[in-house]
Amino acid sequence: MAQRLIVIGGDAAGMSAASQARRRRGRDDLEIVVFERGHFTSYSACGIPYWISGLVPGPEQLIIRAPETFRKDFAMDVRIRHEVTAIDLERREVVARDLDHGGEVRERFDDLMYAAGAVPVKPPWASTDADGVFGMQTLDDGSALRDWLVTEPVPRRAVVIGGGYIGVEIAEALIERGLSVTLVEQADQPMSTVDGDMAELVADAMRGLGIKIRTGLRVTGLEQRDGRVSAVVTAEGPIPTDVVVLGLGVRPNASLAEAAGLPIGPTGGIRVDRRMRVPGLPGIWAAGDCVETLHRVSLMPVHVPLGTHANKQGRVAGINIGGGYATFTGVIGTAVTKVCDLEVGRTGLRERDATAAGFDFVSVVAESTTRAGYYPGARAMTVKLIAERPSGRLLGAQIVGWSEAAKRIDTLAVALWNGMTVDDMTALDLGYAPPYSPVWDPVLIAARKAVDALAAVDDR
Amino acid sequence: MAQRLIVIGGDAAGMSAASQARRRRGRDDLEIVVFERGHFTSYSACGIPYWISGLVPGPEQLIIRAPETFRKDFAMDVRIRHEVTAIDLERREVVARDLDHGGEVRERFDDLMYAAGAVPVKPPWASTDADGVFGMQTLDDGSALRDWLVTEPVPRRAVVIGGGYIGVEIAEALIERGLSVTLVEQADQPMSTVDGDMAELVADAMRGLGIKIRTGLRVTGLEQRDGRVSAVVTAEGPIPTDVVVLGLGVRPNASLAEAAGLPIGPTGGIRVDRRMRVPGLPGIWAAGDCVETLHRVSLMPVHVPLGTHANKQGRVAGINIGGGYATFTGVIGTAVTKVCDLEVGRTGLRERDATAAGFDFVSVVAESTTRAGYYPGARAMTVKLIAERPSGRLLGAQIVGWSEAAKRIDTLAVALWNGMTVDDMTALDLGYAPPYSPVWDPVLIAARKAVDALAAVDDR
Known part of the structure; x- marks a missing residue:
């Protein structure tokens, strides 16, 4: 008899997990039932503001895969407008209410994927x-x-x-x-x-x-x-x-999980291990905006509700449910956004986070341009770096600039992820051509400035 | 009495070195004499095509610092239209010819910075x-x-x-x-x-x-x-x-150096150590398009004539000449260019380089978009990754795409610099928002595809 996976929440984390599990285990091996409270599965919530503004014409554009696609192409039993109201870990059952037609169903599970997302504050x-x-x-x-x-x-x-x-x-x-x-x-x-x-x-x-x-x-x-x-x-x-x-803002939608006895961490999110298993509860998984995760720089638990993490965590859970091996090893707080024509990127710790985490640090702000100064369309770009002292390890970075600025935060995010010092970073071999940066890339200019700031503090 | 630094070649490497040395040693401590064969110092050769096209109005825009600036603000004796014709290591002298007025001068040095650049093939x-x-x-x-x-x-x-x-x-x-x-x-x-x-x-x-x-x-x-x-x-x-x-293409302009007895490597470039010293010749330095450097992935010497390396190497040499400590630890072959509206980026080894260096590898090509598919202005973007097998270590990456594509090579360059595997890379916390990438960043999509390719090869 096939085992059964029940997924609570049919958005990024839940459907990534379900898809990866299905990819590894056929319908005869694993039955997949998804309960989703809303009308939609797997859509881009981050795109909503652009639909409001009219930049994106309709909600269809934001839907990545409709319930029908998951039913047909992935052999999943997807039940939208169904709200799970109770989880019975003892009997390994969930109770779900049909929001449109009334009535309740009880469904047993072998594996449970809790991906109920977040609720607005x-x-x-x-x-x-x-x-x-x-x-x-x-x-x-x-x-x-x-x-x-x-x-x-x-x-x-x-x-x-x-x-x-x-x-x-x-x-x-x-x-x-x-x-x-x-x-x-x-x-x-x-x-x-x-x-x-x-x-x-x-x-x-x-x-x-x-x-x-x-x-x-x-x-x-x-x-x-x-x-x-x-x-x-x-x-x-x-x-x-x-x-x-x-x-x-939002907070983890974890009350149902908490009521069922899943462990909740200091951020209010469900605690999970690196394979997205809920500790101490075999076969119970959680991922996405309802869980907390490790900040790799502060080494403290954080709640970072972002689609990119939800997708990665869901994928990891699904690979593991499917019998593979995958881990999610934390975040560093990278984010980008666009405000009017201004672009904003960040990664790692802000000054206040670094202070709260007990770091001694220097911070520098470097002004530069997105292209060689003489190349048409060069725009101002500000890079801020926060570096531990005396080690020089990069702790955080922020970019504010006009076009072509924000995504450069990824360069800094990968440096941070790898524990580079600002001194190491001055040597980085980054792409140079006049349409893309001055001959000293803004990232390198900022790193050099941070090295100088560290030396100046040492000299005091 | 002040010591004397002679710089051969007044462009990126030479003037970066001279500036850094001056920053650390005043005019009473270090006399700096620069011989430059052409009319200009410190300009952006990479900008020349944009001046030809008319995109950049005049050559003035390409000149970063004029000889007069170096003379006045940096107390350097800059002699343009002077070609050094001989180096006498024994007597620590150079001979230079005045190209406009004829005649020769002999000048003694304590330190010699050889930065004669490259010559066209x-x-x-x-x-x-x-x-x-x-x-x-x-x-x-x-x-x-x-x-x-x-x-x-x-x-x-x-x-x-x-x-x-x-x-x-x-x-x-x-x-x-x-x-x-x-x-x-x-x-x-x-x-x-x-x-x-x-x-x-x-x-x-x-x-x-x-x-x-x-x-x-x-x-x-x-x-x-x-x-x-x-x-x-x-x-x-x-x-x-x-x-x-x-x-x-160009080759190292090293004949004068070779004639004087500086060691030349297999690429035709001058050999230098990590502090940009010429091995075995105290007080003799070289940097820029005339030297060869280490490729950090192939571990072989390479000649990569790029302004970004010349500037970094010159800076390193100048810090060391100035009494500080700095090193240049090689390149990974990162480059970006713009061809019409097409953007091209590369880092690390191409397939042919990986083969030549003796690597076993897989390569994958992933198609994606620069922005969320539904966000206006999303353009096609192709990412190619080359990963060692069975280790999974990233060996090289290439990007071809339309606007906003090429500079993303830096993300891959930093991953490569740090020796990340493609499996590590699938976990990277990169910036996500609809104007900047799909929820799975193109870099992450490519990394996932490479992981799959490695697994598929292992299964064979």
Whole structure:
């Protein structure tokens, strides 16, 4: 008799795992049942802001594989609009509710893949029955916002609460659709994913686009009129608006797992080992936005909800479920984003992270250009490096620049991944031609500056 | 009394060395005399094709620092149009000829920095007194070609001989200026700096631009009429033309060094140690296009004449001359170029290099896109990886793609530099956002494919 894998959550991590398991084990060997609460499987949540802005025409573009594809081509029993409500580890069963037609099913499993993703952080004041308030996490969320933007009376003003990646991207999308947009951020700056000096460059670019930025401002409530949101209430008074988007981040969707007895780590994410097994529970796997992982530089557990990790972790879990061997050995916090024409990349630790992790370090900021200065289209590009002292080991890097800047963070990410020192890095053989960099690549210029900074500290 | 450093060659390597030495040793401690045969110091030879095409308006843009700047700001005795004709290691003197005013000077040195660069490869048939035949190595070469292109009767047809970086870039520059251009290459393909399958993509792009490509064709002579070049004679008959550009590569300009007794390696370049000292000759240094260096993957000496290496090597030599400690530990053959809108990057070994170096290997080619497939402006991008078997160590990588592709070679270059295996690489934490890559970065897709290829070979 075939063994049975049940997958909870049919997005990046869950479907990567299921696909890899199927690749190694045929339908006679492994039955695969997927429960997905929403309408979609395997889509690009990161693309939602570009659908809102109109840059991407429809949600179809964001769907990588539809449920029907998984059913037909991968022989999986994919049940959308089914929410798993309980996991019984003893009897090795899950209970799932059919959200559209009612009723419950119980299904047994041999292996269980928990990939329930993340849920938006939603403070008490955000609970409202008013129309016009949106999270921005699922394709269904995006769909709801799209509809609202063309509902009479058509919204003209928007408030985005939270200045992380999603908040910033949605603010830009709404400005591109012609709304008047205010971004409210409780901290001193939006885009705190990079250090303050770099974040200020991003804030400047956003203001240049016409986005109003209100920082250091706490939201305390929402006002409504005729069932529609009408204002965001803050410590400094109400901000009138026709639509509110919440971009306050997400937390692991692990409550069901916790209730079933899966171990939860300090970040709120499920604990897993390098093969994505839940420790102490044979046959139970977890991956994606619901788990915590190791930061390879701070050596501390972190929760980094990104599609790229979810896919890798799901793949690793699926290879292992399929009988192979694969490991996921942590992250270094690499991320890139585009804000207007400004590009922002980061990897490793920010200054505050390095301090929190107990590192002594120097940091340097180097100004350069994306191409040889004389080559048409050369744009300013700022590279920041953070290096441990006295060892010189790279701890973190950030890039802010215009076109052709952000993806260069990968060069630094690979250097960081391999534990290179900034002195090592000055020797790196990077590609040079006038359309791509000055003869001293911006990465090399920054590394040289860091070497000098380390020497200067030593001389003191 | 101050010691004296004499620098032979006032371009990238020589002036980097001189600047670094000056930074550490003041004028009372170290006198610096630079002899430069040409009119210029410290310019970007790599920018010459863009000046020819008109993309860069004038040669001034290509000059990084003029002789006057070095004299004034760096207290150096810079003598342009002075050719060193002899080195006397015994008496520690050089003899230099004033090319404009005649006469010779003898100057003593304590340290000698040999940075005479490279000279174009020029077969016997290329020696001609006809006008309209150009090398393309110095700013003076570029200047001569620029003048010729506006000399009546204005040239309409051009033949570029040699399909390396310079040949390809000049062919494009001339097509952009409206000439009818034929590229003649003795090998099967132009752009043999990448493997044949990748080079074919480049050849297609060049043909798309209207460049006629004649491969497998040997040039045997040049014809002239009224003192002007009129045809390139080949094994398949003459190709009529009004201008000929030679792009047959360069060799180390080491004859003077060899005559003086400096050791020459198998590539024809001067041998140096990791501090850029000439072995066995205290106080004698060499750097730049005239030296050979270690290829960190093949572990064989190579001659890679590139400004980026010349600058790094010069810097290392200058730090050491200045009393500091720095090393240059070899290259991995990273290079990028732009051919029309096509971008080409490479690092490490090509298949033929890997075979020559005795490696067993697999190679894979992965097709992907520069951005998420649904994001506007996503373009095709091809990544080729060569990995040692059975170890899986990355030996080489090549990228051909449209915008935003080539510089990604740096990610692979840093992985290669650190000796990563393709299996290690599948775990790399690279930046992901829809404007920059699919959720599986092209580099990761290629690494996964290489892992599969290694497993498939093992299964055989």
